[in-house]
Amino acid sequence: MPASPAAPGSTALGEPRSDAGRRRAGRPVGGVLDKAGITAAALKLIEKKGYDGLTMAALARSLNVAPSALYNHMESKRDVLLLVEDHLAALVDVSAFGAEPWEEAVRKWAWSYRDVFSRHTPLIPVIAVLPVTDAPQTLAMYETVSAGFRDAGFPEERIVSSIVALESFIFGSAYDVTAPADIFDSGSMAEATPSFTGAVRSLAAQGHERPADVAFSLGLEALIAGLGALRGA
Amino acid sequence: MPASPAAPGSTALGEPRSDAGRRRAGRPVGGVLDKAGITAAALKLIEKKGYDGLTMAALARSLNVAPSALYNHMESKRDVLLLVEDHLAALVDVSAFGAEPWEEAVRKWAWSYRDVFSRHTPLIPVIAVLPVTDAPQTLAMYETVSAGFRDAGFPEERIVSSIVALESFIFGSAYDVTAPADIFDSGSMAEATPSFTGAVRSLAAQGHERPADVAFSLGLEALIAGLGALRGA
DNA sequence: TCTCGTAAATGAATGGCATTCATTTAGTGG
DNA sequence: CCACTAAATGAATGCCATTCATTTACGAGA
Helix, strand or coil: CCCCCCCCCCCCCCCCCCCCCCCCCCCCCCCCHCCCHHHHHHHHHHHCCCCHHHHHHHHHHHHHCHHHHHCCCCCCCHHHHHHHHHHHHCCCCCEEEEEHHHHHHHHHHHHHHHHHHHCCHHHHHHHHCCCCHCCCCHHHHHHHHHHHHCCCCHHHHHHHHHHHHHHHHHHHHHHHHHCCCCCCHHHHHHHHHHHHHHHHHHHHHHHHCCCCHHHHHCCCCHHHHHCCCCCCC | CCCCCCCCCCCCCCCCCCCCCCCCCCCCCCCCCCCHHHHHHHHHHHHHHHHHHHCCHHHHHHCCHHHHHHCCCCHHHHHHHHHHHHHHHCCCCCCCCCCHHHHHHHHHHHHHHHHHHHCCCCEEEEEEEHHHHHHHHHHHHHHHHHHHHHHHHHHHHHHHHHHHHHHHHHHHHHHHHHHCCCCCCCCCHHHHCCHHHHHHHHHHCCCCCHHHHHHEEEEHHHHHHHHHHHCCC
C-alpha cells in the first residue's frame, strides 16, 4: 500500500534539467501517481468541472505532472474512466442483501445504484461493455448481489439474467434523471399528438418534484414482482 | 398516424457523381445538402465506418462538399446525430398498437425498439436528453404508443411514466446486446466470487446463443405484467 | 563509493477533431 | 443588368489524446 492519502503539496516538479544543485524536487513522490492518487484526482476534477473538464492535460495538471507522465501508469484515458467506475461501484449500497428480505434488498440496491450513476452518466457506455475482470469492486458488488439472489431461492441459471435485466433498467433510468424538465414538450406539434400531449399534461398536473423517480419506482416494482416470481420455479 | 415508414427520400443522395470539370464553384446542387441528404449520407457512413467514422469532415467528403459547408445547414454535429436518431425512430415497429392486445403490442414495440438502437448505441446518450420537439418521427412514435396505452385502459397520468420506464429498460438493454461475450469472466478473482462465478457458469451451460435476449425477455415480461396491472386502477 | 539499470518524468511533436470566419460564388427577383 | 442572398470555400483556431526521444533520480550490486 504505497498511497498515503494526500501529501502532494511538497513536490513542485517541473525542474529544469540543468542546475544540478537542488535536486530535491523531481523524485517520485510516494504514490501520487499510483491508481489511488489518479482516481482521487480524477474524481475531484469531475466534481469540479464535469466530464468535459476531465482531460488528460487537466488531470496531469491537477497532479503537478506532465500529461505524458500519466501514460507510464495507464494505457489510455479509458483506463482512467475504469478506475473511476470501479471506485463508484464501491459506493453502491449492497448492505441489505443477507440482512433484509430479497425485495427490500433489491430495492435499496437499485435506488442506490441509479443515484450513484445518474451523476456519472458518461461512464455508462463504459460500464455496459466493461469486462468485470478489470474492476474488482464492481465484481465484489456482483458477488454480493448474486449471493443474495441465490439465498432468496433463485435458480442458479436465472440469476445473471435477472441481474442484467435490473441493471439495464437502472442504467437507462440514470440517464432519465439528467433529462431536462421540458423534454416532453411537444411544442408546435401539440395538436397533432393529442394522446401524448394529454398524457404529458396529466403527469405534469400531478406536480411531482422528480418525475424520473415516479417512472423508476413504477418500473422497479414491476421488475421486483415479476423477477421475484422466478424463485423456487 | 404520421409515422410513415421512411423519410421523404425523394432527393437523390450525395452520390459521388459530380467529379467532372466543376471542381471549383460550389454551385448549389439542388438539395443534396438538405436534411434528407445529410441524413442519408450520415447513415451510409455509419453503416460503413461506424460511429468513429462519422466525422464532419468525412460526412462532408461523402457529400462532395467542404466541411464548413455543413454549418450552413446544421448548428453542430449534434444536429446530425438528431437527424439520424429521428430517422431511426421511424423504423421502430408500432404497428401492433390498435391492432393487437396491449401486451403483444408493447412486446413487439419493445423488441423492435431495442433492435434498432442496439446497432446505434452511441445515440443513446443523445436520445435520453433529447427534447421531442426537435424530433418529429420520435414524437410520432410516442403518440402512437400513448394512444395504445390510453385505449388499453391506462389512467392518463400514468402513461408517460410507464413509457419512460419501458424506454429506460430498452436503452439499457440495447447496450447489453453489444457487450463482449466474456464480459462476466471473473478471471483470477473466480475463487473469491463463488456465487457470481457459479451463476455465470450455470447460465453459460444453458448454451443460449444470445444471452442478452434472455435477460431482455425476462425483464420485458416482468414489466409488461407489472405495468399492465395499472390498467383500470 | 562508484556504476549502471530501470522506472518514471519531461516537453516537444503528431494527427485528428469540431467549429469559425472572411471571402467568393452563382443563382433569383426586381 | 444589378443587387441581394443563400450557400460553398479553405484557411485558420483551439482542443484533444497519444507518442517518442531524452533526461532524471533512485537503488542494487560490485
